[in-house]
Amino acid sequence: MTMNLIVPILLPLVAMVILIFTRKWLFFQQNFSLLASVALTLVSLMLLLDVYGNGIMSLQMGSWPAPYGITLVSDTLSAIMLLTTSFVSIVVMIYSPGFIDKERQTAGYYPLVFGLLMGVNGAFITGDIFNMYVWYEVMLTSSFVLIAIGGSAEQLRGSVKYVTISFVASIFFVAAIGIIYGQAGTLNMADLSYRMRTWNDMPYINSALMLFFIAFSIKSALFPFFFWLPASYHTPPVAVTALFAGTLTKVGIYTMIRFYSLFVINDVEFWKVFLLVIAGLTMSIGVMMAASQFDIRKILSFHIISQVGYMVMGLAIFTVNSVAAAIYFTVHNMLSKTNTFLAGGLVYQRSGSYDLKHLGGLYKAMPFMALLFFIPAMSLAGIPPLPGFFGKFFLIKGGFESGDYVITAVAILVGLFTLFSMIKIWNEAYWKKAPDGMPTNGRISRRAVVATTLLAAAVIALGVFAGPVMEISHTAAMEITNPQIYINTVLGK
Amino acid sequence: MLFLLAVLIGVLYGSAVYLLLRRNIFKLVLGLIFLGHATNLLIFVAGGLTSGFPAFLRGIAGETEHMSDPLPQALILTAIVIGLGVTAFALVLVYRFYQVTKTVDLDELADNE
Numbered sequence: 001m002t003m004n005l006i007v008p009i010l011l012p013l014v015a016m017v018i019l020i021f022t023r024k025w026l027f028f029q030q031n032f033s034l035l036a037s038v039a040l041t042l043v044s045l046m047l048l049l050d051v052y053g054n055g056i057m058s059l060q061m062g063s064w065p066a067p068y069g070i071t072l073v074s075d076t077l078s079a080i081m082l083l084t085t086s087f088v089s090i091v092v093m094i095y096s097p098g099f100i101d102k103e104r105q106t107a108g109y110y111p112l113v114f115g116l117l118m119g120v121n122g123a124f125i126t127g128d129i130f131n132m133y134v135w136y137e138v139m140l141t142s143s144f145v146l147i148a149i150g151g152s153a154e155q156l157r158g159s160v161k162y163v164t165i166s167f168v169a170s171i172f173f174v175a176a177i178g179i180i181y182g183q184a185g186t187l188n189m190a191d192l193s194y195r196m197r198t199w200n201d202m203p204y205i206n207s208a209l210m211l212f213f214i215a216f217s218i219k220s221a222l223f224p225f226f227f228w229l230p231a232s233y234h235t236p237p238v239a240v241t242a243l244f245a246g247t248l249t250k251v252g253i254y255t256m257i258r259f260y261s262l263f264v265i266n267d268v269e270f271w272k273v274f275l276l277v278i279a280g281l282t283m284s285i286g287v288m289m290a291a292s293q294f295d296i297r298k299i300l301s302f303h304i305i306s307q308v309g310y311m312v313m314g315l316a317i318f319t320v321n322s323v324a325a326a327i328y329f330t331v332h333n334m335l336s337k338t339n340t341f342l343a344g345g346l347v348y349q350r351s352g353s354y355d356l357k358h359l360g361g362l363y364k365a366m367p368f369m370a371l372l373f374f375i376p377a378m379s380l381a382g383i384p385p386l387p388g389f390f391g392k393f394f395l396i397k398g399g400f401e402s403g404d405y406v407i408t409a410v411a412i413l414v415g416l417f418t419l420f421s422m423i424k425i426w427n428e429a430y431w432k433k434a435p436d437g438m439p440t441n442g443r444i445s446r447r448a449v450v451a452t453t454l455l456a457a458a459v460i461a462l463g464v465f466a467g468p469v470m471e472i473s474h475t476a477a478m479e480i481t482n483p484q485i486y487i488n489t490v491l492g493k
Numbered sequence: 494m495l496f497l498l499a500v501l502i503g504v505l506y507g508s509a510v511y512l513l514l515r516r517n518i519f520k521l522v523l524g525l526i527f528l529g530h531a532t533n534l535l536i537f538v539a540g541g542l543t544s545g546f547p548a549f550l551r552g553i554a555g556e557t558e559h560m561s562d563p564l565p566q567a568l569i570l571t572a573i574v575i576g577l578g579v580t581a582f583a584l585v586l587v588y589r590f591y592q593v594t595k596t597v598d599l600d601e602l603a604d605n606e
Contacts, residue, residue, distance in 0.1 A: 130568055134575070137575045141578060144579075153593045156586065156590045156593055159586055160518065160590055163583055164521060164525065167525050170575075171529065171532050174572055178535050179539050181539065181568070182538075182541060182565075187564075
């Protein structure tokens with residue numbers, strides 16, 4: 001059923017419209033948005049099973065034949081990303097009512113989350129570069145308001161930086177589209193890739209691709225464009241940060257994988273070395289900057305950067321195994337990262353602070369909640385049997401297989417540093433003796449605990465079922481490394 | 494015409510970057526606006542300039558070579574609308590920022606730690 005493809009965009013749209021008009025009914029907002037995100041997850045799951053069983057699906061909007069109209073395409077990668085995003089949204093929807101204050105909730109928090117989800121989902125399944133830009137804007141505009149909602153001075157400071165840098169990234173994106181359209185005369189990604197195979201104007205293609213690369217590396221916070229992320233992500237309530245960490249930055253990575261697969265055709269050697277250098281620098285600088293921080297949210301924000309480096313490494317090596325590992329790693333990261341942020345939120349509810357200097361003794365004060373942080377933290381550090389271990393293991397295996405020893409060595413070292421800074425949070429917040437005057441009786445919302453537990457369970461499940469998930473990632477990677485299948489499906493050849 | 498537009502785009506990009514690097518937060522917003530317009534013009538020029546022909550024709554056979562490409566215009570229209578939305582939001586944000594912090598100096602953005 002190819003009509004299913006429109007549902008991941010349509011459902012959040014309808015939910016958003018309904019939620020806008022019922023903004024003041026808090027109870028309805030909370031439950032309806034949870035219901036909508038569960039529905040979204042079911043739809044995404046059906047789509048994944050469908051695509052995994054029957055191959056890539058495409059839908060021509062308005063029945064305009066392929067290169068002329070807007071095409072929606074879903075391959076296994078898109079479906080995996082859709083499913084993970086919507087699952088993260090369920091967790092955040094359970095968590096939010098217990099964490100975010102009533103003013104923010106009734107000021108339009110829920111409709112904005114669905115605006116964000118619509119943009120993210122749209123970016124995952126569109127097959128048209130300009131349409132991709134529009135979905136990026138839908139997602140960004142929602143995120144602008146989400147990050148500023150509430151309007152505390154700290155948030156406003158973060159928002160100004162975030163809005164400015166996002167706008168600049170979009171400008172790079174749309175300028176690249178204009179330039180590429182001027183030469184190729186098409187916006188359909190499959191058609192563009194098809195034409196590029198017989199088009200040898202390398203300086204021209206590479207300069208447009210470099211503009212795309214800058215746009216997406218700003219969005220996914222790669223070296224040297226990552227400074228905005230730790231400067232703004234810690235300002236909104238932690239539920240919003242968790243949602244951003246789990247969905248927004250990963251859209252940049254998804255787009256990068258898609259574009260690399262379709263458009264990097266001739267100059268593969270250059271792009272591989274370039275991306276590997278960027279990946280290595282992103283990983284190592286991110287993790288080192290994390291080690292010097294004392295705010296839990298800032299440590300975790302710098303970690304987002306470092307982890308993105310691993311995904312780019314898998315992409316740059318571009319063998320089936322390494323891309324499969326990168327996809328598995330992305331899924332793991334979306335879940336584990338969101339989970340650590342949510343667990344950080346629980347710490348805040350109990351003790352009223354994110355600052356490690358003012359925290360301590362939380363293992364004694366809340367042993368179960370400590371476990372909820374311990375699971376994703378160890379997963380990020382790469383301790384078996386959690387998914388982070390398998391992700392890194394397959395990435396490193398892929399690196400050795402293709403003979404890229406330097407980046408593989410960097411990846412292993414960075415893993416060590418990650419463990420160090422996770423242990424730092426653990427020691428400071430949970431094991432150290434509580435400093436004088438630290439409140440240890442803050443009320444922790446039950447909903448927040450349920451949400452965090454659900455996500456921690458999902459992280460464990462992803463580790464336990466690493467085999468089957470890896471198999472699906474493998475199929476996705478096969479499609480990514482053989483873009484001909486994608487092109488043929490879209491163009492109906 | 495092409496040369497003129499190219500110079501104009503360059504000037505717009507240059508002014509935009511200059512304004513973005515100023516410390517006044519209102520100039521930052523102006524810079525964003527300029528950046529948006531420069532890019533719109535860039536798309537327009539990159540799409541190929543055909544002067545004197547309409548973008549749409551009413552089904553006259555053999556006339557298609559006498560029309561200008563409508564797609565870049567449609568793209569710019571979309572980009573303008575998006576740019577308007579973002580600019581409106583940025584203006585409100587900057588105004589709120591001024592109300593809360595009582596300053597227009599971007600150096601105030603640094604973390605107070």
